[in-house]
């Protein structure tokens with residue numbers, strides 16, 4: 001007799017970051033299976049996954065190399081706590097990551113999620129200054145930045161959704177964007193942004209670190225102007241503060257380079273990667289620091305090291321999958337494909353600027369963002385494109401298209417055709 005599992009209602013699952021009033025069964029697509037860049041719901045409908053799961057399934061679904069690595073590691077050793085001992089999957093991943101990164105970004109701390117990685121990175125920066133006998137606790141970030149869900153990571157952000165009425169664990173200076181996102185692409189915009197960061201650096205003498213994303217994801221899908229990151233590196237060096245790059249979303253090829261900051265040719269002091277690192281198959285994140293940061297923390301007054309880690313940090317199965325992701329990215333030319341498919345999608349999407357209701361189109365690697373004149377228009381387009389078999393990410397008045405990096409030309413054409421049709425129908429309804 002086949003074992004047919006009973007279907008369960010969704011009502012016992014408390015969905016994260018979701019208004020309870022909208023969490024009803026009718027509005028939720030229950031995804032059952034995936035194949036390549038597409039997923040299937042329980043009704044048998046297929047969708048292009050233009051949000052890559054949660055911006056993490058960079059190699060799509062059912063990738064044989066990842067499944068093989070996972071099965072092989074599971075059968076030998078699922079995990080052994082790195083606080084107590086060591087295992088080869090962690091050692092291999094640390095070597096592979098440091099080989100991908102510039103300068104002496106060689107020391108790799110492993111964790112389970114982007115938020116944990118950010119939390120560990122901030123802890124490193126604060127403990128770095130304590131270890132040097134300096135009381136520096138301030139972090140400078142973008143007010144529109146988003147660095148994760150844990151309390152400390154939420155504290156870095158100025159987005160209303162991350163706000164809380166509790167005592168500050170450490171001071172944060174949150175830099176506001178000097179111009180609207182659609183006007184942030186010029187050399188002048190870069191100068192204004194750098195001036196805002198410099199003002200924040202000059203205002204306080206207790207700054208430990210600056211943290212930014214190479215592309216502002218949750219805070220509006222914002223492409224930062226050319227020259228900004230290089231200028232920020234120079235500012236941080238001049239003011240003697242650490243620069244942390246949050247590559248949780250951009251890292252592992254999303255922007256058409258292995259890391260988003262590579263476009264600027266800089267070397268940060270600490271880099272955090274997560275989402276794409278395991279292709280979304282298992283949870284993992286990595287915090288990679290320079291030799292100088294690592295050496296300095298050996299003088300940390302309480303432990304003589306970093307007081308941070310979880311039972312499952314550097315989980316052996318996750319490490320094995322992450323190394324398989326790196327091999328696949330290299331062997332299958334995935335980063336170059338992301339660059340080429342991103343350019344194709346961007347060119348197509350730019351034509352939408354003529355469409356009624358479209359305010360701006362911007363792109364960075366295989367990230368395309370369409371901003372509408374009102375949130376209501378974006379909601380209508382989201383509804384129409386879902387009906388045409390595309391899952392994507394809406395943030396306020398913007399829609400973001402971030403398909404798996406393995407998507408091909410046919411997939412990009414189909415994705416764009418569906419988007420164009422959805423925009424046309426939503427606009428005619430609005431008239």
Ligand SMILES: Cc1ncc(COP(=O)(O)O)c(C=O)c1O
Pocket residue numbers: 113114115116118146147148149213217218246247248249274275
């Ligand atoms: C830039 C950035 N940083 C950090 C995070 C937090 O990662 P996680 O959800 O894995 O904790 C996210 C998640 O969306 C992100 O986009």
